[in-house]
Amino acid sequence: MKKVNSKQKFTKAGILGYFLKGCYLLFGASILASFITTFLNVILPQIISFTVDSVIGEEAPSSIFAHFAGLFGGVDYLKSNIWIIAVIIAVIALLMATFQYFVTYFNQRANQSLMRRMRNSLFSHIQRLPLRWHIEHQTGDIIQRCTSDADAISNFVSNQLVYLFRIIIIVVLSVVFMFITNVYLALIALAFVPVLIGYSLYFYRGARASFKKCDEEEGVLSTIAQENLTGVRVVRAFGRERYERDKFEKQNVYYTGLWVRVMRSMARFWTVNGGVAAVQGMVLLIVGTVFCVKGDLSAGDLIAFISYNTMLMGPVRQLGRIISNMSRAGVSIARIGEIMNAEEEEYGAVGELNGDIEFKNVGFEYEEGKPVLHDVSFKVPQGSTLGVLGSTGSGKSTLMYLLDRLYPVTEGTITIGGTDINEIPPATIRSNIGLVLQEGYLYTGTIAENISVAGDNIGQEGIEHAAAAACVDENIKSFSQGYDTLVGERGVTLSGGQKQRVSIARTLVRKTPILIFDDSLSAVDSDTDAAIRARLAEEFGGATVILISHRITTVMHADNIIVMDGGTIAEQGTGRELLQKNGIYRQIYDMQMSLPDELKKEVGYGE
Ligand SMILES: Nc1ncnc2c1ncn2[C@@H]1O[C@H](COP(=O)(O)OP(=O)(O)OP(=O)(O)O)[C@@H](O)[C@H]1O
Ligand SMILES: [Mg+2]
CATH class of the missing domain: 1.10.287 (Helix Hairpins)
Structure with a gap:
């Protein structure tokens, strides 16, 4: 499907036109069939009127009907063979039924293709909208727009719009024949x-x-x-x-x-x-x-007139409802227009990315006037490991969202290899940064599918290798269905720690040069935490790693550690340096390390 130009702004009619592209012919066929049905419907009372007045009665037929009667042996012949008229009426009724079938068939086909195009456009457009847009809009509201509003539009086009054409034909034809009659x-x-x-x-x-x-x-x-x-x-x-x-x-x-x-x-x-x-x-x-x-007035004409009046009154009585539905559809089109007119994120091309990461006086606010980061500066040389420690809400995750260009930096700059990340296409950034999010989210599907979701053709071997590196392979193998175990909606069948490690495996398969673990080891015990880090060092020795954690043992061996507090860096240095500073790090260290020896051993502190 053709990509919607991200800068393209739609008007209401523009949106309808865009969605309708490709269905015009089908809708046109439906309207044509509708025209034929209506026309036959108008002819019928004329034949009945002729029959009543000239075949059963004695009135001289009009020239058209005299000619028409001539085709079937003349009026006198018809008088003794009235069954011929019955057959003609039956044939017209059959034709009407056939064309009515085409009306519905073409209309439904057009409608389904309209719906498909609408769903596709909306879905792919929403996929390309920036994270900020997603956070500002409620999921329920987006879903309602994509379902109820989309339904309202399709209903409008296939019922009201096509019906409107039909009404116009019916009204015009029946009014014309009414005036002709009397x-x-x-x-x-x-x-x-x-x-x-x-x-x-x-x-x-x-x-x-x-x-x-x-x-x-x-x-x-x-x-x-x-x-x-x-x-x-x-x-x-x-x-x-x-x-x-x-x-x-x-x-x-x-x-x-x-x-x-x-x-x-x-x-x-x-x-x-x-x-x-x-x-x-x-x-x-x-x-x-x-x-x-x-x-x-002849009796036949009165019958014909009453038939035309019935035809006319149907649409007239419904008109209020149709106009009301139209204005409802107008609201739906406007609501969908709001989505379609939201500007897409320029995704750019996938490229290589390497080098030192540097934050220079970075500040950020989600909502204006409420800064959550202020004057944050640090450097992560390529291939080194950074540990990030800090209380909850201190801005650790936010730092990583900024690095991943999920949000634009509002103050200062972030560079990778000396280039401002605003100059690097998001596609390049995201294909080079493996970010294990704090909340592990699993798709509905098998574990294997969940792990391989971001890796192209990595095969079963690749999947198992990544699972082993994330220390979750043994867990998975113990399930009766192994890697084919289904994880339901939001992964209900896995434990928190298992979910976290499947998320880690999913990131590892991509073999990115930069790896970020946002509190991703919180739900595993310290031994597993250490084992995973050892595997990482072994296999991803050249990668730049950022470890965010509340657990001091996770970060203590990093090349550099930053301690976040209230949106700024409170302390920075190696574990040894920070211990000597007697600051926050020292406090956390003392608190977490002061456990009784046997307990410390059990939870793996002080390795
Ligand atoms: N989408 C958002 N809109 C507004 N404020 C937000 C948003 N996300 C986070 N915040 C605020 O930003 C601050 C930093 O949040 P962040 O998630 O970066 O903290 P964190 O250090 O990762 O915490 P934790 O250790 O609990 O994960 C918090 O005060 C939070 O309330
Ligand atoms: Mg966080």
Whole structure:
């Protein structure tokens, strides 16, 4: 699929046009079939009128019908063989059914291709949006836009837009034939039309707010359900089932009440709407009969006229609903437009990246006026290991997000090999930095799939090798299905430590020259922690490594250690130097090392 230009800005019509590309022909075929069906539908009353007046009755047929009757042996022949007309009507009905099939078939095909294009464009566009955008938007909201709003648009195009063409054809044809049949009756019939349209526009304008409210409350209801399902462990652990059930029940009752109210006013609307239509039909029938009795109108023409009026009234009665749905679709298009118009991240090309990493007076704020990093400067020479220690919330993870260009630096510069990272394409940065995130996330799939997700064709051997380096291979082999074990939604079947190590293995398969472990060894015991670090040193000797940890033994042997405190570097140096400083590092060291000897041994401190 063609990439959307990241700078391209869509108007509402532009978006619709973009999504519709490639479906025009199919929609066109549907509209054409619809035209044919409608045309046949208009012809039918003419034949019946002719039959009533000239075949059953004695009136002379119009020249068209005289010609038409001539094709079947003339009016007199038809009089004694009326079954021929029955056959003609049956054939027309069959043709109508066939073309109706094409209307639906082409419309549905076009609609599915529209939906596919819409889903693809949205998904690939969202994939390219910067992390900041994702954090600023709620997942539920994004999903609702991609599902409900996309549905509303497809519904609009395939039902309303195509239907609108059909309505225009029906209205034009039936009005024309009504006037041909009898001008006075046509004027009476049309006099009711503005009343019906005006009433339904008035009603739907008022109802729009109620529909919107219903949509919003449905959103609230599904959010409650979703939160409960994702947080099921917390709900159970705190015995909150009853509370949650009551909360859901309350919203459910409220939502139901809203709908009942909307439906009640809908019922009123359709009653009045139907009443007006019935009065109109009655007036036409009375006036029409009077005309017939007076000889101004034939019986056949009255039948034909009533048929055209029925054809006309269907769309007219629905018009308010259609216009209301259109304005709803307009809102959906605008909501999807907001996503499509969000600027994509320039991803750039994948290239080699090497050299020293340097932070120079780096500062950063997620929200304006709330700095989380200030004046951070340090250097990580190529091939060395940096340890990062610091209390929670001190900005350790943020440092790494900046290095990975997940967020733009707001103050100072970060360079790799002397080049400002703003000059290096994100694709290059991310293909050279292996970042094990603090929260291990596993895809739904097998363990093997999860490990190989970022490595191209690494094969089973590569997967097992990485798993061994992350010290998780034995765990995996002990599962009955080994590497083919399925890890469910968010990896529920693995323990926290196993999940962490699978995430590490996933990063290691990429063999990147820079490796970052954001607190990635927190859920494993100290022995495993040490074993993993030993494997890393052995296999990734040349790599630049950044280890973030709360555990002093994880970082104490690093070439350089920075201690973060409240968004700045409090201390910096080797483990030995920092011990002599008697600062935060020393405090943490003393605290973690002052465990009783046997316990210390058990948890692996002081190796
Ligand atoms: N997306 C965000 N929007 C606003 N503030 C944020 C965001 N992410 C983090 N912060 C804030 O930035 C500060 C630093 O967070 P960061 O995650 O870098 O800390 P950390 O040192 O990694 O902590 P931990 O050891 O708990 O992982 C915190 O005060 C946090 O509240
Ligand atoms: Mg963190």
